[in-house]
Each structure stands twice: as structure tokens, then as C-alpha cells.
Amino acid sequence: MxxxxxxxxxxxxxxxxxxxxxxxxxxxxxxxxxxxxxxxxxxxxxxxxxxxxxxxxxxxxxxxxxAVPLWWTLCLIGRPDDRNYWPAANTGLILALNPLPYIAWRTRSWEGYFGYRPQKQKSGRKIGAFGIALRHR
Incomplete structure (x- = not known):
């Protein structure tokens, strides 16, 4: 059950x-x-x-x-890749403003993010799902 x-x-x-x-x-x-x-x-x-x-x-x-629905995402610093709002280059910083903030960074050996990352759901709508990550690459 x-x-x-x-x-x-x-x-x-x-x-x-x-x-x-x-x-x-x-x-x-x-x-x-x-x-x-x-x-x-x-x-x-x-x-x-x-x-x-x-x-x-x-x-x-x-x-x-x-999750919060996202109708817009304004990228204040950096350029995101097309997939999932990581920095487009191998290293960099993204600071985006949805209804809630999101920051992501990449260096040669580390990557991480904090905030409401834009996610595409299977139904085609876009949501902001909160997450925190710090990973060694």
C-alpha cells in the first residue's frame, strides 16, 4: 500500500x-x-x-x-547553454532571475548551482525547481 x-x-x-x-x-x-x-x-x-x-x-x-511556473527567465550575467541553464562555455557564471533567483557556475574542476533552476517538464510547460548542487567534474 x-x-x-x-x-x-x-x-x-x-x-x-x-x-x-x-x-x-x-x-x-x-x-x-x-x-x-x-x-x-x-x-x-x-x-x-x-x-x-x-x-x-x-x-x-x-x-x-x-515547483513554481516560469513564464520568463532573464539572464543577468553570462550566457546559458540551450539545454538547462549551465554556462554555455566550459567555465563561467550564470546569474538568472526567474520569479525567483538562480545562480550556476563552472570551473575546470567544479560546477554547481543554487536556486530555482529552469526545467522543462514532459507536458511542455517550464517550471522552476529548487536545487543545490556542488560537483567535482
Whole structure:
């Protein structure tokens, strides 16, 4: 029962306990195992699921529950690439203003972002999903 709530479609607002579980632990796009990662590893066991849940525990919360619609994005500093608002060059800085702020940077060995990054959803609408990342390249 809980498994179906967490990885099924979004529960209605009147079912608050189910909505909280779905928002905190679910991943609507990729399912319980992180379907793309599981297929790449060729495994669908509890270890794969555990790694996926630790990697992305709040996906539905940021991408579906607290996401904000974006009708415009104004790039104040830098030039974004066409895909996903990273700096177009190998290194650089992006400072963008949606309804909420977003900053992204790349150096030769590090990249990161903070804020409401513009995301395209499958239905064609654009949303701002909050995120923080700092990665070694």
C-alpha cells in the first residue's frame, strides 16, 4: 500500500498523509529504483533502490509540490547553454532571475548551482525547481 502511494501518481490534496509520503520519498518520473540507473546497472534489488532513495529523496517535493511556473527567465550575467541553464562555455557564471533567483557556475574542476533552476517538464510547460548542487567534474 505505501509502495503504491510513494511511487504512484500524485495523491489528492485531501489525503494529506499520502501526499506527504509521496512528496518526501517518491520519484514520479523514474519510479522506485531510478529506472534509468537500474537498467544501466542491470539490477533491481534493494541495494539499487537504497542508493536511489539516498540520491534523490525529495524529488517530488521540489519538482511537483513546491515547483513554481516560469513564464520568463532573464539572464543577468553570462550566457546559458540551450539545454538547462549551465554556462554555455566550459567555465563561467550564470546569474538568472526567474520569479525567483538562480545562480550556476563552472570551473575546470567544479560546477554547481543554487536556486530555482529552469526545467522543462514532459507536458511542455517550464517550471522552476529548487536545487543545490556542488560537483567535482
Amino acid at each position: 505505501i509502495w503504491n502511494v510513494i511511487f504512484g501518481p500524485r495523491p489528492p490534496l485531501w489525503n494529506l498523509p499520502a501526499l506527504i509520503l509521496w512528496s518526501l520519498f517518491g520519484n514520479f518520473e523514474d519510479g522506485p529504483y531510478g529506472i534509468y540507473e537500474a537498467e544501466a546497472l542491470g539490477a533491481r534489488d534493494w541495494r539499487t533502490a537504497w542508493r536511489w532513495w539516498n540520491r534523490n529523496p525529495l524529488h517530488n517535493l521540489w519538482f511537483h509540490t513546491l
